Amino acid sequence: MDKIKIGIVGSRFAAMLHAESYKRCIYAEIKSVSAIDNLNEFADEYKIPKRYEDYHEMFEKEDINLVSVCVPNFLHKDVVVAAAETGKDIICEKPLATSIADAEKMVNVCKKNKVKLMYAEDWIFAPALTRAKQICKEGAVGEVLYIKAKETHSGSHSVYAQKKEYCGGGSMIHLGIHPIGFLPWFVGEEIIEVVSMKSGGEEKNLLHKNYSGEDWAASLVTFENGIRGFVEGNYITCGGMDDIIEIYGTNGNLHIDLTKGSPISVYSRKGYGYAVEKADFTYGWTKPAVDEIQSLGYFNEISHFVDCVRNNTEPKEGTRGEDGLKALAVVSAIYESAETGKLVKVKDIIQ
Ligand SMILES: NC(=O)c1ccc[n+]([C@@H]2O[C@H](COP(=O)([O-])OP(=O)(O)OC[C@H]3O[C@@H](n4cnc5c(N)ncnc54)[C@H](O)[C@@H]3O)[C@@H](O)[C@H]2O)c1
Missing domain, CATH: 3.40.50.720 (NAD(P)-binding Rossmann-like Domain)
Incomplete structure (x- = not known):
């Protein structure tokens, strides 16, 4: 073909x-x-x-x-x-x-x-996360009760991401969107309500006073079946991108370090080219990523989408346009909750 x-x-x-x-x-x-x-x-x-x-x-x-x-x-x-x-x-x-x-x-x-x-949503294709889902499905941790997930780093390289008008918000829409898109696929349930906080942009940010969107945001979320969750996106994390997912069940728990779990440890006085996304130097002890195109899910994602076009099949759950819309509705609910200080139901944002 x-x-x-x-x-x-x-x-x-x-x-x-x-x-x-x-x-x-x-x-x-x-x-x-x-x-x-x-x-x-x-x-x-x-x-x-x-x-x-x-x-x-x-x-x-x-x-x-x-x-x-x-x-x-x-x-x-x-x-x-x-x-x-x-x-x-x-x-x-x-x-x-x-x-x-x-x-x-x-x-x-x-x-x-x-x-x-x-x-x-590349997290849905990341090998560590698809493996974790399989382990949970086998019942290894029992019934899932609570999930914590975050993406954080020290600030976006893109000037567009730093401005609310171009980005749609700050760290939650830009980074927190990963756990928000990933979690419903992982637990097989939609997020239905949120209670949130965020920094206020510009002078009201924790660190990045030149960013018009927030540089810190976090939300407690509830899924349809009562599972509790906590999602976070922030730009105040030094030392490289930090993607952590923790799953707590009735019979065990599971911890995934998606970005810094390299099997390689390097000590370098001189430094070298590249360690992990958004890390600003490579001196001293570092744990360089082996292959982020693979470990963060990009290759599996693109090859899945190419297959969908070749075979005229639908993309997997979590990666259809409608799933992107649902993730955005959760982000909007999080922003509304942070601004009003109230619990917000996602169904009030989108039917
Ligand atoms: N999935 C991920 O892990 C991931 C990582 C980084 C960025 N992103 C997303 O990818 C998108 C791009 O982010 P980026 O970091 O590459 O941004 P960037 O600011 O580094 O680059 C923006 C790009 O858009 C192009 N562009 C701007 N206006 C254009 C126009 N009118 N016509 C054609 N091209 C135009 C620019 O030439 C530039 O190449 C964003 O939506 C971002 O959220 C996703």
């Missing part, structure tokens, strides 16, 4: 994660890229033949099957709508959008144009 022809929109961090994953995928070929900066550098690096500054032009001219949407959050809706209207299947980065109205529009336009909208 022919390879699936890919067009990437974006040329920086997320685009690199997608391109590295496509490179390992035998049934995918990156045909074109569109971006407003770093275009030739990115295209040269991944040997992408066609380059466009305008993604509309790329969608019109190029014979591509699948589009990777790797632009700042506020642009997801426009790029997804344009791709859907030209008949392309789509992988959209997290969060699905910056507002519920945009996310609903994206889901509806893709349905109307009969194209796939696949939501790139």
Whole structure:
């Protein structure tokens, strides 16, 4: 069968994660890229033949099957709508959008144009997390009672992520969206209500006074069947990205260190190239990631989505456009709760 022809929109961090994953995928070929900066550098690096500054032009001219949407959050809706209207299947980065109205529009336009909208929640494909789910399903920890999950680091490299108007919020929508998207898939239940707190942006932030979105947010959540959860996203964590998931059951518990659980320990006086995402130096003792494209789920995610397009099958639960919309509804409920100081029911945000 022919390879699936890919067009990437974006040329920086997320685009690199997608391109590295496509490179390992035998049934995918990156045909074109569109971006407003770093275009030739990115295209040269991944040997992408066609380059466009305008993604509309790329969608019109190029014979591509699948589009990777790797632009700042506020642009997801426009790029997804344009791709859907030209008949392309789509992988959209997290969060699905910056507002519920945009996310609903994206889901509806893709349905109307009969194209796939696949939501790139990489945690659902991370080998450690799929293994943990299997262990829980076998009953190893008994009945799950409580789950804690967080993604935190020292601040986003992307200027768009630092501004609420482009990002849709701060650390919760940008980082906390991972546990929020992952947990319903893990426990097989939706989050129904939340009680939350967050820092207030700019001067009211804990650390990043130049970020208009919050730099710290946390929420207690309840699932349909009564399981309790705690999710967090913050930008006040030094030493590299920290993704921790803890599961407490009636007969045991389980702890996953997704980002710093490397089997390699290095002590270096001089330092070296790279240890883990967002770590600022590599001197002294470090635990370098072996292969983040694999361990954080990116390769499994992209190859699953390529398979969905090749075989015309639906993406797995947790990674459909509708799942991205649900995750965004939980984030919106968390923001409302943090602002009002009240418990918020997710069904009041989205039916
Ligand atoms: N799943 C993950 O782990 C993960 C990690 C990082 C980022 N992301 C997501 O990926 C998306 C991009 O993040 P990033 O860190 O790469 O951002 P970035 O700020 O580093 O890069 C933004 C990219 O968008 C391009 N762009 C901006 N406006 C454009 C336009 N009008 N047309 C075409 N291209 C345009 C820029 O050229 C640039 O390549 C965000 O939604 C972010 O949340 C996901």
